[in-house]
Amino acid sequence: MALTAGIVGLPNVGKSTLFNAITKAGAEMANYPFATIEPNVGMVEVPDARLMRIAEIVGTNKIIPTTFEFTDIAGIVKGASQGEGLGNKFLENIRQVNAIVHVVRAFDDDNIVHVNGTVDPIDDIETINTELVLADLEAVDKRYAKVSRAAKGGDKESKAEFDVLEKIKPLLDAGKPARLAEFTAEQEKIVHGLFLLTTKPILYVANVAEDDMANPQGSKYFAQIEAYAAAEGADVIGLSARAEEEIAEMDADDQAEFLEMAGVSEPGLNLLIRAAYHLLNLRTFFTAGVKETRAWTFKAGAKAPETAGVIHSDFERGFIRAETMSFEDLDQYGSEKAVKEAGRLRSEGKEYVVQDGDIMEFLFNV
Numbered sequence: 001m002a003l004t005a006g007i008v009g010l011p012n013v014g015k016s017t018l019f020n021a022i023t024k025a026g027a028e029m030a031n032y033p034f035a036t037i038e039p040n041v042g043m044v045e046v047p048d049a050r051l052m053r054i055a056e057i058v059g060t061n062k063i064i065p066t067t068f069e070f071t072d073i074a075g076i077v078k079g080a081s082q083g084e085g086l087g088n089k090f091l092e093n094i095r096q097v098n099a100i101v102h103v104v105r106a107f108d109d110d111n112i113v114h115v116n117g118t119v120d121p122i123d124d125i126e127t128i129n130t131e132l133v134l135a136d137l138e139a140v141d142k143r144y145a146k147v148s149r150a151a152k153g154g155d156k157e158s159k160a161e162f163d164v165l166e167k168i169k170p171l172l173d174a175g176k177p178a179r180l181a182e183f184t185a186e187q188e189k190i191v192h193g194l195f196l197l198t199t200k201p202i203l204y205v206a207n208v209a210e211d212d213m214a215n216p217q218g219s220k221y222f223a224q225i226e227a228y229a230a231a232e233g234a235d236v237i238g239l240s241a242r243a244e245e246e247i248a249e250m251d252a253d254d255q256a257e258f259l260e261m262a263g264v265s266e267p268g269l270n271l272l273i274r275a276a277y278h279l280l281n282l283r284t285f286f287t288a289g290v291k292e293t294r295a296w297t298f299k300a301g302a303k304a305p306e307t308a309g310v311i312h313s314d315f316e317r318g319f320i321r322a323e324t325m326s327f328e329d330l331d332q333y334g335s336e337k338a339v340k341e342a343g344r345l346r347s348e349g350k351e352y353v354v355q356d357g358d359i360m361e362f363l364f365n366v
Contacts, residue, residue, distance in 0.1 A: 004069035006097030106221035239268030318366035
């Protein structure tokens with residue numbers, strides 16, 4: 001499933017450090033603007049304790065987690081929408097991703113240069129958001145006049161698009177993202193076809209100092225970022241990119257010891273990966289057996305045949321039914337046999353909407 005979350009931010013806020021920690025891909029890191037020019041793309045495993053628990057119950061020989069993509073995008077500066085810096089490249093790279101992970105500097109360090117000379121998270125956020133809004137406004141203005149004429153002439157498709165533009169344009173004119181507008185299911189299809197930057201879902205990541213890694217809310221900047229995100233219905237998480245990079249390089253024993261000493265239960269990257277996964281509207285189902293227990297990715301709202309097709313197109317084409325149990329039931333009863341005896345094993349048909357955490361066995365005939 002080729003969905004990717006793009007990591008964006010001003011130059012030198014820790015994007016590539018974070019990306020390097022997430023993917024262990026060795027993305028170039030440097031203390032100067034535009035260290036990232038071409039976007040780096042890396043696959044990440046989605047941490048999921050349920051997978052390990054299922055494997056433990058089933059007694060499997062092989063465990064395969066699910067994955068998705070992160071893209072590290074070049075830093076942006078004021079004027080990007082007019083092509084300043086790497087503006088055109090930056091905006092085009094954002095256009096290619098499905099969701100935005102916006103990294104914001106939330107720490108003081110005189111040894112790390114800030115592109116604007118001072119740490120101001122809200123100004124940093126608005127610098128990027130303004131450029132995205134301006135780029136979208138230019139695109140919408142170009143469409144608006146043309147579609148308006150066609151709509152007045154009675155063209156139904158143009159009228160439908162014009163109604164969408166009428167919702168978007170006032171927001172952009174006010175400097176606000178188009179994602180704040182509410183659309184019907186039919187209008188969502190039109191919005192998707194406009195390829196706007198500010199309709200993409202967004203997650204803010206406060207990059208705090210190492211001393212704040214156990215309690216990001218302790219950063220004097222975190223509350224500012226959290227309030228800004230809340231105003232547009234977005235989520236925010238806090239982590240220390242530098243600490244996460246160090247943790248990612250440790251072996252399992254050293255990592256566990258470090259986390260215990262730091263007073264945290266798991267790396268902040270796990271929180272980020274799961275948050276980005278859900279931001280992309282992705283969910284997980286499982287297949288389980290002695291030979292292999294595996295996590296699979298599907299889009300929220302998918303029905304059973306479509307989900308079966310994630311494994312193989314033949315499963316979707318010849319779908320008969322899906323023998324299904326929830327993770328919670330397997331965890332509670334301790335075996336598939338016990339789940340069945342409790343009347344909790346279900347046979348689901350073609351109209352079943354798959355739920356996150358379902359454990360499924362597909363029956364098909366081709």
